[in-house]
Amino acid sequence: QVQLQQWGAGLLKPSETLSLTCAVYRGSFSDYYWSWLRQPPGGGLEWIGEINHRGSSSFNPSLKSRVIISVDTSMSQFSLKLSSVTAADTAMYYCAGQVDATVRYWGRGTLATVSS
Amino acid sequence: EFVLTQSPGTLSLSLGERATLSCRASQSVDSRYLAWYQQNPGQAPRLLIYGTSSRATGIPDRFSGSGSGTDFTLTISRLEPEDFAVYFCQHYGSSPPMYTFGQGTKLEIK
Numbered sequence: 730q731v732q733l734q735q736w737g738a739g740l741l742k743p744s745e746t747l748s749l750t751c752a753v754y755r756g757s758f759s760d761y762y763w764s765w766l767r768q769p770p771g772g773g774l775e776w777i778g779e780i781n782h783r784g785s786s787s788f789n790p791s792l793k794s795r796v797i798i799s800v801d802t803s804m805s806q807f808s809l810k811l812s813s814v815t816a817a818d819t820a821m822y823y824c825a826g827q828v829d830a831t832v833r834y835w836g837r838g839t840l841a842t843v844s845s
Numbered sequence: 846e847f848v849l850t851q852s853p854g855t856l857s858l859s860l861g862e863r864a865t866l867s868c869r870a871s872q873s874v875d876s877r878y879l880a881w882y883q884q885n886p887g888q889a890p891r892l893l894i895y896g897t898s899s900r901a902t903g904i905p906d907r908f909s910g911s912g913s914g915t916d917f918t919l920t921i922s923r924l925e926p927e928d929f930a931v932y933f934c935q936h937y938g939s940s941p942p943m944y945t946f947g948q949g950t951k952l953e954i955k
Binding site for chain 1: 877878880882889890891892895896901933935937939941942943944945946947948949
């Protein structure tokens, strides 16, 4: 059973860059696509983007200009950078793994709060 | 813009009752890529149903999914205490790749 452990800074000021990393355990890193999603307080889920072990990536068009997703296959890790954050980016951020376009594995989430 | 609309927003039912949750797509979708998730407070979502009607590993058979085209349904046959949660439907579109979620249905105990 794949397990995901994520970490990163939880409190940011406007205009800073959100940086999160997710490590994958107990699974073949090359068998899945790896995603970042977010959920504002009391809100719904929003897909941010995905990457595979080769570095092939896709992004939500609404966030694409501010997002970088990278992969480190040697460490079975992938990372998210979201630049120029505002209060609207305050959310729980989840790393996740998907197979056949279904999100099967989820990290526990990291709450990122943007406040001056 | 592709949208998934879930109804009702909140569903109030009693233990043992049957729950029917709806997910409507703004255009016809490939049913292979329609999934349902359950989310309890303070937890990450959990995959329940994929490919419209296939249960994920460990999901009880009181959960079932159905539908095609633009209309999809998650049914819980007999509600247990642990079923009261928020449910999201999700679709994957490939051109370009995009995961879209419905806004969620909160299932609360009556």
